[in-house]
Amino acid sequence: MNRWTRRINAMRVSHHIPEEMLLAYAAGSAPEAWSLLVATHLSLCAECRAAVGRTEKFGGALLEGLEPATLDDDAFDHLMRAIDNSPDVEDEARPVEKIPSVLPEPLRSYVGGDLHALKWRRLGAGAFHIPIVTKDGTAHARLLKVPAGKPVPMHGHNGEELTLVLTGSFSTYQGDFHRGDVEAADADVEHMPVAGPEEDCICLAVTDAPLRFRSLAARIVQPFIGI
Amino acid sequence: MDVNISKPFASGPYLRLVVSNPISTARRGGPEHLMEHSDEDGPSADNFVFCLQSVGTNRDRKAFRVLFDHFAPRVKTYVIKLGCTHQQAEELAQETMAKVWHKAGQFDAERAAPSTWIFRIARNLRIDAFRRERHPEFDENDPSLLPMEETPADTVIEQKQSERHLRTAMAGLPDEQMQLLHLSFFQDMSHGAIADSLGLPLGTVKSRLRLAMGKLRKIMDENEQMDTAD
Numbered sequence: 001m002n003r004w005t006r007r008i009n010a011m012r013v014s015h016h017i018p019e020e021m022l023l024a025y026a027a028g029s030a031p032e033a034w035s036l037l038v039a040t041h042l043s044l045c046a047e048c049r050a051a052v053g054r055t056e057k058f059g060g061a062l063l064e065g066l067e068p069a070t071l072d073d074d075a076f077d078h079l080m081r082a083i084d085n086s087p088d089v090e091d092e093a094r095p096v097e098k099i100p101s102v103l104p105e106p107l108r109s110y111v112g113g114d115l116h117a118l119k120w121r122r123l124g125a126g127a128f129h130i131p132i133v134t135k136d137g138t139a140h141a142r143l144l145k146v147p148a149g150k151p152v153p154m155h156g157h158n159g160e161e162l163t164l165v166l167t168g169s170f171s172t173y174q175g176d177f178h179r180g181d182v183e184a185a186d187a188d189v190e191h192m193p194v195a196g197p198e199e200d201c202i203c204l205a206v207t208d209a210p211l212r213f214r215s216l217a218a219r220i221v222q223p224f225i226g227i
Numbered sequence: 228m229d230v231n232i233s234k235p236f237a238s239g240p241y242l243r244l245v246v247s248n249p250i251s252t253a254r255r256g257g258p259e260h261l262m263e264h265s266d267e268d269g270p271s272a273d274n275f276v277f278c279l280q281s282v283g284t285n286r287d288r289k290a291f292r293v294l295f296d297h298f299a300p301r302v303k304t305y306v307i308k309l310g311c312t313h314q315q316a317e318e319l320a321q322e323t324m325a326k327v328w329h330k331a332g333q334f335d336a337e338r339a340a341p342s343t344w345i346f347r348i349a350r351n352l353r354i355d356a357f358r359r360e361r362h363p364e365f366d367e368n369d370p371s372l373l374p375m376e377e378t379p380a381d382t383v384i385e386q387k388q389s390e391r392h393l394r395t396a397m398a399g400l401p402d403e404q405m406q407l408l409h410l411s412f413f414q415d416m417s418h419g420a421i422a423d424s425l426g427l428p429l430g431t432v433k434s435r436l437r438l439a440m441g442k443l444r445k446i447m448d449e450n451e452q453m454d455t456a457d
Contacts, residue, residue, distance in 0.1 A: 013373075020418060020436035027411040028350040032360040039363040044373045049365070051440070053339075054447050059350065060342030061393050062412055068300030069307060072317055076295055079321045080288070083328055104371035106363040135360045138417075180373070 013045045015181035021162070022048060026055035032136035036110060037162050037182075037206045043104035044180035102167060107204060110134075111143065115167075115202075118143070124218075126150055132204075139208040146170065146195040146203075153218045156190040159209030163193075168201035170194060190214075275341035283331035291328060294341075299324050302349045308413040309353060319356060323349045358415075396446040404439035407432065 017025075017038055024030035025038040042049045072078070101114040108114060110132050120128035127150070132141040146152055148168060163183045170177050170193040177183050185191065190212075195201035213219050278294050281287035303320040311319060326348050334344055351362045365372065400408070410421050422432045 018433070018437075019440040020433045023408075023411055023436055023440055024418070027408075028354055028362060029411050029415050029417065031417070032363065035361075036363045039365050043365040043369060043371060046373060051444070053343075054443055055440070056347055057340060057343045057393070057447070058397070058408070058443055059412055060340055060344075060346040061397060062409075063298075063301050063305055063346045063349070064342045065394060066301045066304040066308075069303035069316070069320075071300055071303060071320065075299065075317070075321065076292065079295070079324055082321070083325060098370060100370040102371075105366035105369045108371075110363070135358075 013041075013047070013180040015175065015177055015183060016045060016048055017041050017162070017182050018184050019051070022051050023055055026052045026059060031138050032134040033132075033139035033141040033206045034136075034162070036106060036132070036134060036141055037164050037204055040104055040107040040204060041164050041180065041182055102202075107166075110141075120145060125153070127152065139206055141204065141206045144201075144203045144205050146193075146201045148195055148200050149197045151192050151194040154190065154192040154214045155218070156212040156214075157185050157187055157207070157209070158212060159187070159207060161185045161205065161207045161211075163206075164204045166202045166204060168199045169196035170201050170203070171196065272340050272342065276336045279327070279331050279334045279341055279344075280336070282328060283334055291324075291331075294327060294345075295324050298327070298342075298345050302345070305346075305349055305413075306353050306357075309357070309415050311353070311357060315356070319349070319352055322352050322356075326352065393446070396449065399446070400439065400442055404435060404442060407435055408439055411436070 021030065021034060021038060025035050030038065038048075038052075042052060101108060103111065103114050111118060111130060118130055120130060123129045123144075126147040128145040130143040132143065134141055143166075144163075146168075152170075161184070163177070163185070165177045165179050165181050165183075167179065169179075170183075172183065172191045172193045174183065174189075174191070176196075183193075210222065213222060275294060275297070278287075278290035281290040282294070299320045302323045303316045306319045307313070307316045323345065327345060330348070334341070339347075351364075354360055354362045397405075407421065410416050410424075414421075416424065418432050418436070419429060421427075422429045425432070
């Protein structure tokens with residue numbers, strides 16, 4: 001058992017994704033950046049996986065209950081001809097990883113590998129970030145790394161923010177957040193998260209509006225770093 | 228190439244009773260030993276399980292036809308509700324069924340009901356085609372996946388609950404919660420957009436959605452007990 005396996009097995013999620021976000025994910029109405037965070041949390045939380053499973057089952061039942069539409073007359077034959085003319089491909093097999101990585105899927109694929117593959121960009125005050133490319137035009141996803149024991153400057157929110165802890169921990173007045181935990185903040189929340197002393201805290205953060213930093217220094221650099 | 232009806236099919240209980248007369252049997256509920264599990268008002272999920280397994284293992288075209296006739300028209304309605312044109316909807320229904328054909332071998336009856344499995348495929352294809360986004364999913368085989376600590380009652384028994392029980396119980400959801408669930412599933416609306424369209428504060432929409440999720444959980448738990456009692 002390596003260090004990570006031990007730590008992962010010892011982990012227990014205590015702050016979950018807000019239920020309405022699980023619903024939006026299962027229904028397919030959540031934009032991609034939020035869905036990325038939800039799906040990554042699902043890798044780390046069997047309880048939320050079960051909740052999404054229940055909601056998808058409800059989706060299946062809604063589908064069953066729909067009035068059937070009329071299909072084109074030759075729809076079935078058309079499809080079978082297309083199937084016969086295409087090679088019988090299984091889904092492309094992903095290389096099977098044997099060792100648990102720090103970044104679970106689907107996040108790992110989005111950033112192109114596990115921690116060692118990441119190219120961090122300096123954010124100031126010892127913090128780093130990596131913007132994550134999605135096709136979502138409404139919200140932004142990024143990895144954040146805050147040095148062990150250091151605070152993120154006091155800030156408020158113009159919209160909604162979800163933060164999923166991947167390594168280390170952070171604390172706010174709302175509690176302590178460890179690997180797998182999700183902190184939800186909105187316009188009512190102003191906080192100064194402080195990274196735990198044990199190791200650097202790496203998080204996946206999604207926001208749909210710029211943060212409001214209190215300090216002038218942070219506000220000055222804000223437009224350049226895109227937070 | 229035409230549908231290969233001359234090809235002998237593998238043996239199985241549904242072959243005599245379901246595939247020999249796909250449409251009427253599917254409507255009535257299928258093999259007699261499954262009748263007790265079938266819905267009075269629709270085809271049995273168990274029949275679709277057999278059909279999916281037969282497509283997966285035998286490339287069974289008759290079984291696929293049963294699935295196609297039932298699900299393709301409903302998938303088409305689903306994506307039309309979400310704003311697709313008739314033509315886009317026809318294509319998405321066909322694409323969904325093509326995926327069902329190709330991925331049937333991966334269908335696991337222990338993990339999902341056929342309608343749930345096909346709903347997921349249709350949902351993801353619609354997001355891909357219409358919003359040009361992806362629907363990120365966790366990977367069951369990822370060694371980083373944290374397993375359940377004990378028997379995952381929720382996930383293992385999930386698909387054992389019959390569609391009939393679920394649909395009956397769904398009718399018991401309060402109208403305002405059902406309306407919000409419909410908006411989430413069929414209108415592709417963010418919570419903010421739902422709040423705007425209903426003239427409600429965002430917080431109210433969220434708390435009603437949470438109530439609806441709690442109610443769904445309760446319904447499914449009760450379902451489970453009813454099914455175990457059957």
